[in-house]
Amino acid sequence: MPEIVVEVENLVKYYPPDVKAVDDISFDIGSGTIFSMLGPNGAGKTTTVEILEGLRNPTSGSAQVLGADIFKDYSKIRKRVGTLPQNFEPFDLLKPWEAISYWASLYDIRISKKEIDRLIESVNLMDRKNLMSKKLSGGEKRKLGIALSLVNNPELLFLDEPTTGLDPKARRDLWNLIDIIRDKGTTIFLTTHYLDEAEKLSNDVAIMHKGKIIAQGSPDSLVEKYGKSTIIVLEGAGKAGLAKLKEIGISASIDEIDDRNVLVEVKRHSEMKATMARIANSDVPMNDIYTKRESLEDVFLSLIGSKMEDGVLKE
């Protein structure tokens, strides 16, 4: 069981007259993991992050970050936490290396040119280090933001929608970077409205809707718990394959899209191995076999009842 880095209990943020931005949420984040808060715009993700960053006061509830009560002792942990705010834009007229040096000084950190280079290298901006920040692309600006948030070598890093508005390549670049940071032992609290991002990066996901956490767990456990099933596709098995499967007591059906294929629905992820073994040991004719797993997207649809595109719920 990893050490608990963030511990939130019954957190509430209420805006008069009647907006409950955060409605009685509780969760823990283990050390060295990526915890994603997933939800549409206005779900309460940023409010939660900003409370944990010491930037907003909650209406009620408690929160411990790195062992400190953030409402009383935030100054004690300030140097151990890194922050990338939503829609981060760097200082236009500072070069990346200048921005890093400046930011380090604000944390009372003496940083050498070598250390600055190492940090710039770690976010793949070495060839941009002497360019005015306003000339960086959207993805490069976010990378610089991440470099700034790492300047104090934080144990806990808050990334508030780090890939929003970026093109697919820039998003994938940032995912790799976030993975590397996690692998170095930094705990990451990520907010996102991208389902694939949460699924790809997270050890733990909390799905937030209207201020409440409506589901929480690892992406696999959420799919298992809230997803309908996993499908085994027997390509080219046809009617003969269907008959053979019935013989060994496995319920199956012909694929409606391609009637040469046979589909086997596995309700529980834990049953997958045994079912695959039974099919492999039988003489079902087929050209290929693979699984089609439900994703967080299906889980989200089943929980919220709507799809989400760019943070907006679609009917």
Added chain:
Amino acid sequence: MSHLTSDIVNFGKQYLRSKIGLFFAVIFPVLLILVFGAIFMGGGDSKINLHVQNLDQGPMGDMLIENLTKTNAFTVINVSANENITEYIKNNSLTVAMVIPENFTSDIMMRQMNASVPGLVNVTIYGDPSKTTYSSVLGATGAVTNGMNFGLAGARPIVGTEGKQIASTQKFNYMDFYLPGIIGMTVMTNSLFAMTSVCAEYRQRSYFKLLATTNIKKWEWLVSKFVFYTILLSLALVLTYLVGRAAFDMQSVLTPMAFVLIAAGAFTFTSMGMLLGVFIKDPEGAAAVANAVGFPMMFLSGSFFPLEIMPSYLQAIAGALPLTYLNNGLRDTMVYFNDGGALMNLAVVFACGMIFFILASRLMSWKEK
């Protein structure tokens, strides 16, 4: 590097790399002094063009015109006797014109020979009373006709006036009196306008939130801006002063007290900008608010015009503006060498600055509610 030094250096780098900031801090005051100098010191003819229609057949009309010309206040332009004067004024967009009546000489002679003939023999001055040229012509013509009255009566004037320049200002020219106003205005515009928009930009781009996650204190950030603007404006205004001296032979002096006043002005107007920035959410709003506050202050505080020419209610408003005291203090020390007077003005400027600074520190929040 301390938070303060680092913030000054990095804020300064950004400011100096911004061409607009650099233009308004360094180039604009130099341009202003050159333009105003060219206008007021360029040796142009400052006489008023006075259009005169002389309908008189005798010598008195000509004598009046000759005496008006001798005042050196007017360039007399003759209007043909055939012109309809009101049409002439309208067609030529004149603000003032004079008509010497048809029987000017004979009417004067009649009254001179027979004291019982009633009334005055008037010349008529047409004009727009709201224009200063009209009152100048009225005053000067009055003085000329008085002189003619004395001559006709065979009397000599006994009481007179003699203008003398104040000893301490003898060597100064118009631009010496104007320079302190330009300095005051530059200090105000750069500190106030820039800080209002900096605050709005920092809020919009979440820089305040980011700063709140570091170890820099709010007061350190505020002080760093004041120190930066003091250094920048001092250097920019030394340049303006040197250009003014070289171009217009100005003799006013940038005294140590002038630098103290520049620092106090930078403190007051950066604090005022931060205070306005508390209530503004975006850079567009910041520009509108800074203009709404800064421009009236610029015109009402004696930067360009002497306060004495303004109506009393505007003078009362000027008395409530910190820029008025900054301008007065700068004139006290740079032109009149009256550091006692400058000190009083400095105290007012600094007191305003302290009030703005305390309010800005209290009201400005880097965090969200």
